[in-house]
Amino acid sequence: MPPGGRRPRVAVPLAIAALTTVVGAALGATPVPASADPEPDRMAPRRSAREAPAELPGAVARFWAAYAGRGDIRKSAAIVDALLRVEGPPADPVRRAVRVLVAHAVGDQRRAWCERLLLLGVPVPPRHAAFVAAALTASDRAFGLAKPEPVSTAPTAAYADHVPARMADGDTATFYWSGGAPRPGTQFVLDLGRVRPVEGVAVAMGTSSRPKDFLRAGVLEGSVDGVDWVTVRQLPGRATVTATLGPDPRDVRYLRLRATAGQRHWLAVREVSVLPGPTDVATDGDATTAYRVTGEPLVVNLGAAQPVERIVVLADAGTRPGTPIQVRDPAGTWRTVGRIAGQYTDVAARGLVAEQVRVQFGADSTGTAVREIVVRPAR
Known part of the structure; x- marks a missing residue:
């Protein structure tokens, strides 16, 4: 949670609002006939693994509203999760995507990244593709990932x-x-x-x-x-x-x-x-690509010197902590501002003016995969 205990406001991509209806359909929602309604004292009939509850589209819409700050995100997520559980394993990627967004909404970026890593390479059924794609887009924005266009x-x-x-x-x-x-x-x-x-x-x-x-x-x-x-x-x-x-x-x-x-x-x-060059994938705004560390320092050139507020390193699970993170000022001096803390690292650069950022990997770091280095400029 950020200083002051305030929940961060999370901007919802414009595409998400338009996707709400599409996502509901993509999640496989089908009306439940009246004859399927359980009697007061009887257990509800068991749905097939391919049948999503009729309540799901509305629950998804309320979840997105809560993610935007207009509701209880944990409660909305729990309702969506419960409705998805009836589908069994095919809905697991959707449930994990929900957990990613909940973590973002409550300010737990480390947890969001850990959940996000578990989504990499996982096949998503077509009926869930729209929701998962929208969730990953929202997650990219929360992490500050962007793919610059030439x-x-x-x-x-x-x-x-x-x-x-x-x-x-x-x-x-x-x-x-x-x-x-x-x-x-x-x-x-x-x-x-x-x-x-x-x-x-x-x-x-x-x-x-x-x-x-x-x-x-x-x-x-x-x-x-x-x-x-x-x-x-x-x-x-x-x-x-x-x-x-x-x-x-x-x-x-x-x-x-x-x-x-x-x-x-x-x-x-x-x-x-x-x-x-090989290191380009560490700053391409795409969390699905990775730079495999060879034992050499990983250097990011910022171009013109600029004040830097924070540096976020998104790496694979199993990344060893302790590697120094440094910034180089216009005079050519390198300063250590923090150290790798595992698969998710967020260090403060305190507005230092920098031309380059360096993660001082050594021979003991060979095999580590860096998904993205995000340099947040000071405002």
């Missing part, structure tokens, strides 16, 4: 609907089209959404109908902060460009194509893609 920008309007976003949509069949020929100094920038350790970059330009629409003279550059740029490679005058940033991954948030000369042809960029 954003592409160009200096001029695109031709027709070939907008800059199409150069980073994961589909080489779509493309950005410049709507004009690049001039010296014209820049096309891709923001990856966060600082990422990157091993390689690939740029696919031109199209089947316009094979000559690629950047003839230019440079591919990378940056952590969007201010200071380093050359990744000179463009070779071909439609397909690949670059290795190694031998070790390089921290990058922004990638830039910059024309160094004018040309007659327009520019079509089908895709800019990156090959992430």
